[in-house]
Amino acid sequence: MASRAKATILDIAREAGVSKSTVSLVLQGSGLIRPETATRVRKAIEDVGYVYNRGAANLRKAHSNVIGMVINDLTNPFFAELAVGMERVFQAAGVVPFIANTAENPVRQEEVLKSLMEQGVAGLIVSPARGTTPGAFRRIEAAGVPIAFTMRRLPESRIPVIAPDNHRGAVLATEHLIRRGHRRPAFFGGSSDLVVYHQRLGGFLTACETLGIPASDRLIVEGETSRKGGMACLETALATTQPPTAALCFNDAVAFGAMLALRKRGLEAGTDFAVVGFDDVAEAEHYSPALTSVAVDTAGLGERAAHVMLKMIQSRTTRAEDHIGAVSLVVRESSGPDRNSQLGDAA
């Protein structure tokens, strides 16, 4: 039991009095083996303290059951929720995904991807780090390993992506703000090196157009996609000559930052300045004031991404259709009406 030398199927075969082929068949759950034999083999497996060597098996089989999940920022609860959704379906399918964090660093991402490939992954689900070069996945694609992007996409890539309807979400949120009387809306956070940024900002602009907010009355403040970034955006916005009265934020982290900066100035989100987030992380509901946010069905997106990957692997293809998930606006306290406006919510 406590033997240091690892037991192999040969040890099991000896113990059970069969050939190693038989052991292998039992290990794979083949129906070819007589039940009594299988039972005997299984007992031997226990007795010798056997640990299956997947590396050796993959060497021969040339297909593995490990899937890599490459996440750009694991400390953002949003991605943790996403990962949990994926894990749920992988678990049901009998594969254990390995999660790797790139911390938004393309170099780190390169290493992580390399390591996962060396480990012989059957597929890769990745939310690419900011600043990922278009060619970063060329080698993996060439090797025929299926990849799916989640949440983020790369420009000019043919890799399938599973993401929420960012444009629509931003439209919903912006219309909500405008209908509540905010005629000087702002867009906080994010930057143009992210495709998602263009989608969300695009929705913001579309809604402004539709509801007649002239370009001169819109404020766009780029910034980090974090609390810190949100704080900076708010400061910048309030320092303008004609400050906005409301902001759609790139994501919830930015929104939390903006709310924090408001409070530091003695202002309150919802009454003094309207704030809307994006993603609707679990925390949004519990914040004070509770954050109005665009819900993207995070876990559902994760599950979908996992299913797409499973299907790609099974059908031995590297192509799949994009999936754009439905979004909805969850109105809470942080997006009150403009106090100087006559309008209520005319939705």
Added chain:
Amino acid sequence: MASRAKATILDIAREAGVSKSTVSLVLQGSGLIRPETATRVRKAIEDVGYVYNRGAANLRKAHSNVIGMVINDLTNPFFAELAVGMERVFQAAGVVPFIANTAENPVRQEEVLKSLMEQGVAGLIVSPARGTTPGAFRRIEAAGVPIAFTMRRLPESRIPVIAPDNHRGAVLATEHLIRRGHRRPAFFGGSSDLVVYHQRLGGFLTACETLGIPASDRLIVEGETSRKGGMACLETALATTQPPTAALCFNDAVAFGAMLALRKRGLEAGTDFAVVGFDDVAEAEHYSPALTSVAVDTAGLGERAAHVMLKMIQSRTTRAEDHIGAVSLVVRESSGPDRNSQLGDAA
């Protein structure tokens, strides 16, 4: 380049006009190979689109460079921060850790551990799921694979633990509350199946003894270690005939829950009821009111755990000393004085 059949070292050897031994040596960065030869080989590696097969290598080498990190709850930002600390040192050491989430489920943990073992990990860092049985790691220990626990420990286990000084942290926090005039302190959240619970509760009780709070004036409310648990604890506490005026919470999540429940009743943490958390997650500082909490140097603990593991692997041992990390109390707004008391903070 886009060839589907995977290139092997034999293909490289052919391309470069050397033997496969030479290729292998180049791959391992051996100094034995003439620089010109190495360069030629490296070019061939690029040309054939080679992906190193770590499984095959491990088969022969019998030691791998993959380390598994098994986390009980990845959606808790505390564990995400911990994981990031570990990753930092592993990255520097050239090993890519794979993270697996058990979602506080011992069965899931079993699967994850099995899969990691099959993958041939060199070592395992784990924060065990609640309800893990004492024998859960027996097989892994028998196989000679080093394990280190982080944050949590199992009763009667000889596996080294890297954790903060829970007792001391609870003493500090409780003394702080009592010195601020709270003579009826409570302990919120957690339950006795967690060793950590006993440590933190023990610190609470020690401080109560020391500062003369009789047992009849202390309230202990067990509960889930989540926001939800914290909300329930507060409700329970306020429903007693002589409610406490302050609470040390098992962790920050419980504290956030308690603060939330206070607000729902129109009360404010810090002025109406003092709340202290444990862990000092990044969010604590940004909460409103900002949460007083026991800082455990999360990232530092993660780094330490990684170093311990690296050393165990290197010295081929499964034993190491426990590491108990220093803690400190970060006083913020949530732990104001008892409004009915005459005392200020006499620290």
Added chain:
DNA sequence: CTGAAAGCGCTTACAG
């Protein structure tokens, strides 16, 4: 239903 044999892609002594 079970066994003997070949081979997956690497590394490691051992020669030279």
Added chain:
DNA sequence: CTGAAAGCGCTTACAG
């Protein structure tokens, strides 16, 4: 400094 050969622990046809 480089090559030929054995072997790591499995799976997979192929016989029987």
